[in-house]
Amino acid sequence: MRPNRAPSHHGLLAVLVLLATVLFATVVLAACAPPSRPPAPAPSPTPSSAVVAGTDHNAAAQAYAYPAAKVQEWVREGTRAPDLPAQKVAFLTFDDGPSTDATPRVLDALHATGVPATFFIIAGPQGLGRAGAPLLQREMAEGNAVCIHSYSHDYGYLYPRRKADTEHILSDQARALDALRGALGPGYSPDCFRYPGGHMSWTGLAAADAGLTARGLSWIDWNTMTGDAEPRKKEPRTPAEAARNVKTDIAHAGNPPVVVVLMHDAPGKRISTEALPLVVADLRAAGYAFGVIG
Numbered sequence: 001m002r003p004n005r006a007p008s009h010h011g012l013l014a015v016l017v018l019l020a021t022v023l024f025a026t027v028v029l030a031a032c033a034p035p036s037r038p039p040a041p042a043p044s045p046t047p048s049s050a051v052v053a054g055t056d057h058n059a060a061a062q063a064y065a066y067p068a069a070k071v072q073e074w075v076r077e078g079t080r081a082p083d084l085p086a087q088k089v090a091f092l093t094f095d096d097g098p099s100t101d102a103t104p105r106v107l108d109a110l111h112a113t114g115v116p117a118t119f120f121i122i123a124g125p126q127g128l129g130r131a132g133a134p135l136l137q138r139e140m141a142e143g144n145a146v147c148i149h150s151y152s153h154d155y156g157y158l159y160p161r162r163k164a165d166t167e168h169i170l171s172d173q174a175r176a177l178d179a180l181r182g183a184l185g186p187g188y189s190p191d192c193f194r195y196p197g198g199h200m201s202w203t204g205l206a207a208a209d210a211g212l213t214a215r216g217l218s219w220i221d222w223n224t225m226t227g228d229a230e231p232r233k234k235e236p237r238t239p240a241e242a243a244r245n246v247k248t249d250i251a252h253a254g255n256p257p258v259v260v261v262l263m264h265d266a267p268g269k270r271i272s273t274e275a276l277p278l279v280v281a282d283l284r285a286a287g288y289a290f291g292v293i294g
């Protein structure tokens, strides 16, 4: 029979000595490790709101981003354009955001349908100023492109009597870029710009166009739309109607190789978000892949 024994102090001491030795060895080895030891692999950074410097999108979007000057040419020239992409491409575009009610819904719908979009931002108080930078960072992180629309979005200031005021247009653009860099970082440098109301709506834009070109920007209009900013009489009442508007525009444009769809994510805009699965399904069925501008 084994005698009852008190807990062994020798045993406890042995454990403590062993622990101290291990700790000492670890510290000494770490201190002596060669400084050239390769760093541990970084965790995968995707999804990332980090902009690829000199662009308007993140690293994941590099694979499907097309320069704005090219997109403009493709829309203008249609099948006559000399260097069309191998597959037909559709660019979904949303103007006049961000807004706290519409933009998250648009982003959820894009995520659910698995396609990216290009957002043309109002960078002043009625857009970014009200809705905040996190929405822009989410747009970026989820593989979308962020382009300049305006700071003021004030037609009277930009186009008094419907004629371009070059100085106002260019200073408004510079102010928008500053605000967007504040939200997305100094590396943010888009090549895309959309005139409020569209290039097609105003006269006397040649000097402003040249000013944009000098700043590395190309303006982008559209060749199809859901009609979500049309006057009430012409506004689509159902998602099916909004999707049908896009199909009709594509047919009228002669099934062009490159499609730019105009939609909006201003406060209160819902119909295009609800129509998005239909619009995307129709475009896919017609053979279009999806890209972003920039």
Ligand SMILES: [Zn+2]
Residues within 6 Å of the ligand: 095, 096, 149, 153, 196, 197
């Ligand atoms: Zn607008």
